[in-house]
Amino acid sequence: MSNTHNRTRYALVGTGNRGTTMWGGELLAGWSDHVDLVGICDLNLMRAERARGMIGGDAPLYADFATLMAEQKPSLVIVCTPDHNHDDIIVAALEAGADVISEKPLTTTVEKIARIRDAEARTGRRVDVSFNYRFAPTAAKMKELIDAGTIGQVTSVDFHWYLDNRHGADYFRRWHAFEKNSGSLFVHKATHHFDLLNWYLGSDPVEVKAFGELLHYGAKGPFRGPRCRICPHRDECPYFFDLAADGFLDALYEDPSEVDGYVRDACVFREDIDIPDTMTAVIRYASGAQVSYSLNTYMPVEGHHIAFNGHLGRIELRQYEKQPWEMPKADEILVVRSFGGGVERIEMPHQPGGHYGGDNLMRDMIFKGERPDPLGQRAGSRAGAVSVLTGLAALKSARTGGAVRLQDIAPPGIF
Known part of the structure; x- marks a missing residue:
């Protein structure tokens, strides 16, 4: 994917904890002679913007992956989204001519495995899985x-x-x-x-x-609430998680939850x-x-x-x-x-x-x-x-x- 003379132009897809650290700020800090972040993609642009501030640099932000690929043409895409949609991004990246690093797991179903393997064979590109x-x-x-x-x-x-x-x-x-x-x-x-x-x-x-x-x-728990931040059981629950006390996670998830509804401190005893x-x-x-x-x-x-x-x-x-x-x-x-x-x-x-x-x-x-x-x-x-x-x-x-x-x-x- 890279050599010591040419930096790999890569796009980061998914700006949760792993994407922002392992494949974002840490990668740029330690391997800056070998990589160049040319685009950041997330459906939640507020989270993407927060992540970019933590990662550093001025890589453009995208909510649409196809637009990123068309405009930036990265040679590598690093996939850090929820597991069930890895296949969509991996296949699109391969078909656009990029190699891929996928966070584990590769995907979640037999059908999605077949789809990824077929696209890799058809395009001649490479998929790495992050088995660190x-x-x-x-x-x-x-x-x-x-x-x-x-x-x-x-x-x-x-x-x-x-x-x-x-x-x-x-x-x-x-x-x-x-x-x-x-x-x-x-x-x-x-x-x-x-x-x-x-x-x-x-x-x-x-x-x-x-x-x-x-x-x-789940349903085995003794009680439950809507989420930790507003839970009536916070004083008695051993699993109470104070998101506000973690500046990194709070910045990535609390305000951005107003965009997509995804909260980082959901109840571990949710019945579903x-x-x-x-x-x-x-x-x-x-x-x-x-x-x-x-x-x-x-x-x-x-x-x-x-x-x-x-x-x-x-x-x-x-x-x-x-x-x-x-x-x-x-x-x-x-x-x-x-x-x-x-x-x-x-x-x-x-x-x-x-x-x-x-x-x-x-x-x-x-x-x-x-x-x-x-x-x-x-x-x-x-x-x-x-x-x-x-x-x-x-x-x-x-x-x-x-x-x-x-x-x-x-x-x-x-x-």
């Missing part, structure tokens, strides 16, 4: 250990992700809380986790059996929320590996636990992101070898930038020219598609009670 977790140094080290055969063939994986009662609750305050928008957290959030599994194992998932229920948020908040899945891979996975969204801790079990040992990580006790500023990977081989403790210090350095390393690879990628960290549309299909299979299994084979739901050409 692949680039975190700890993840890269575990991938190196697995690929080197440190524990032999991986036969099973234990993978459990914990969202705390602030981060997890945030998905239920926003548009993500409805399946039509996000595909559920089996798609929106777990797309990261399923992609990591697919990448770590170097194999495709074959079959999923899952459970998912709404056990804590229709996605699970408690999820488990068992996944069988083509390699023979079996995975036990869970995602919980109202924990007192944030982070994840993963362990790879093989014929020659086990690789284990407990990554702490937030918890009510002090933890060292490093991850510790445990490599436990079978047959008296003992344990090796590998310390991975946290790197600067989001996702323990993963965000910066991903942007380096994309924007600082073609670089070696021995671990296959850069993710394209197929990786995005397979992770979404894993989530869709999990959701279907949870809804129907039966196991779901990915080949039975996938569009042609994926497997």
Whole structure:
């Protein structure tokens, strides 16, 4: 997409938190020799204007994507809109001759996957998916250990992700809380986790059996209000969110809500929320590996636990992101070898930038020219598609009670 001599002319579509920071101000601040922001698009022009003030520069604002493409002709479009309309923007960008970076997930339905893949093949352009977790140094080290055969063939994986009662609750305050928008957290959030599994194992998932229920948020809540700012239960609700106390989010969302009606502090106990908040899945891979996975969204801790079990040992990580006790500023990977081989403790210090350095390393690879990628960290549309299909299979299994084979739901050409 870029080299060190030519700056990539890019357009940003969607000016929420992620677009304004990761692909806006941070990108321009750290990669200004490699990128040039030539247009900002959002249906809510007040939000777009607020975002531009935070990003910096004077990129023109557009409410209509086609007009932006016709006038600015960017070579790259970065898509940060709600998940359900990624496909419309991606396809239009590809057809206009631009490459695309899509925030995760790639999209939300099988039909939309097919539409994106067809457009990419037809136009010859490229779609990248923002799977930044692949680039975190700890993840890269575990991938190196697995690929080197440190524990032999991986036969099973234990993978459990914990969202705390602030981060997890945030998905239920926003548009993500409805399946039509996000595909559920089996798609929106777990797309990261399923992609990591697919990448770590170097194999495709074959079959999923899952459970998912709404056990804590939504109609399960003890009371509810119209939104936190005017809720009569604000003094007794542990999920009260004071948007006014967060200057960044308040500026992006409060006044702009008068334009489009979208409020950032909606009630987590809305009775029409229709996605699970408690999820488990068992996944069988083509390699023979079996995975036990869970995602919980109202924990007192944030982070994840993963362990790879093989014929020659086990690789284990407990990554702490937030918890009510002090933890060292490093991850510790445990490599436990079978047959008296003992344990090796590998310390991975946290790197600067989001996702323990993963965000910066991903942007380096994309924007600082073609670089070696021995671990296959850069993710394209197929990786995005397979992770979404894993989530869709999990959701279907949870809804129907039966196991779901990915080949039975996938569009042609994926497997």
